[in-house]
Amino acid sequence: MTETVVGAPPAPQPYSYRRSALHEPDWRRFPGWAQVSGEEWRSAQWQRAHCVKNVGQLQAVLGDLVGAAFYEDLAADVGGQATMSMLLPPQMLNTMTSGTEPSGAGSLTEPMYADPVRRYMLPVASDRRTDWTSHPYASRDSLHEQEMWAVEGLTHRYPTKVLAELLSTCPQYCGHCTRMDLVGNSTPTVDKLRFVGKPDTRLADMLDYLRRTPGVRDVVVSGGDVANLPWPRLEAFVAALLDIDNVRDIRLASKALMGLPQHWLQDDVRAGMGRLASTARARGVGLAIHTHVNAAQSVTPLVAEATRAMLDAGVRDVRNQGVLMRGVNATVPQLLDLSFTLLDGAGIMPYYFYMCDMIPASEHWRLAVWEAQELQHGLMGYLPGFATPRIVCDVPYVGKRWVHQVHDYDRERGITYWTKNYRTGIEHEDPEALTRQYEYYDPVHTLPESGRQWWRTHADPT
């Protein structure tokens, strides 16, 4: 046995924790924003009006700091593989290449290519895989949420929880969006689904369903992003939820807390959230915000300020549900840096990292289940237990499973088998729902050659 040495320095560790200060990069380093004032930058209206929606607008901001080849690469993706249209608030664009001082024409080309936020918010054609661009079983609504709509836009997948998709827009569009079937504008490759019902009727139908379904206690209010719903309508919907006795948890989903923190800092939003939070507290309901941050550099002082504003308004918690993506955050140091920055810098609870779902053209982002298991192992022991994020796989027709819950694993073909302990809303009559094994697929390019060969002969990879 090793003798204990009192006073010895701490043991060297695979990951070294250092608290680091948050950083709001100076937007005036970009030619197109050289004259933008601090007051304009803090304005939600200014941010929304100056979102980048196409290659030309990006060029107007970055100018020749980025070379022509990058813009061409981006245009090729927009016209070719992109499943989401471009929509980038200045706040998010400003966090790209945040550690690099531009020093002349072309100086930001390489940093832009390498940037983790750029990699998922502004995908370029050369990012995508050319061998297996999509998994053979990739699909537009890969989680089958629409099949489980109890009323239009209300997914009832778990016994006690529902997902309410109030709207199909966001202040920012992410290249990997799992709801790419529904959210955002159509792209050259994806003609988006549209809600049929009128917005007010759909929301009323959702509330009606929840009033007559006392087994539901937890409502994720989402979209899209609730930051795109005019505040009075969001407040009215949440207030109506608070009137339903069986609803005990309400989670508001907004990536904009990070992508457009200016929205959550507006006076009317803060005051309205204060009203909702005080009603929630009086009724013993947990009202929380769930946001979506994938890289530590996205957590800026403004994001921390907006989070603090919501916590001060009385929201019980702000939690992060990130998405695990190769090239963005798929290393232990990146995930720990992000988690510590969220927790220490902004008071946001690291909660989940989802494996990127099996949507079309996502194979360059997706990880194999065994890679996710290794990352989960690497995360353990550094963060407080209550703030250690779980890495989860959203298995079609099952729901979230911790990545170590896999029942069986064919490593050669990259097929994992999962079980579940409840019926989704469409399995009333299915006698095998609780005994069946449900499949999920690793990216083909991560398989051994024998596995890749199996898929070549069993599926058309295009």
Ligand code: SF4
């Ligand atoms: S904010 Fe969420 S819903 Fe909106 S595009 Fe991004 S991932 Fe999709």
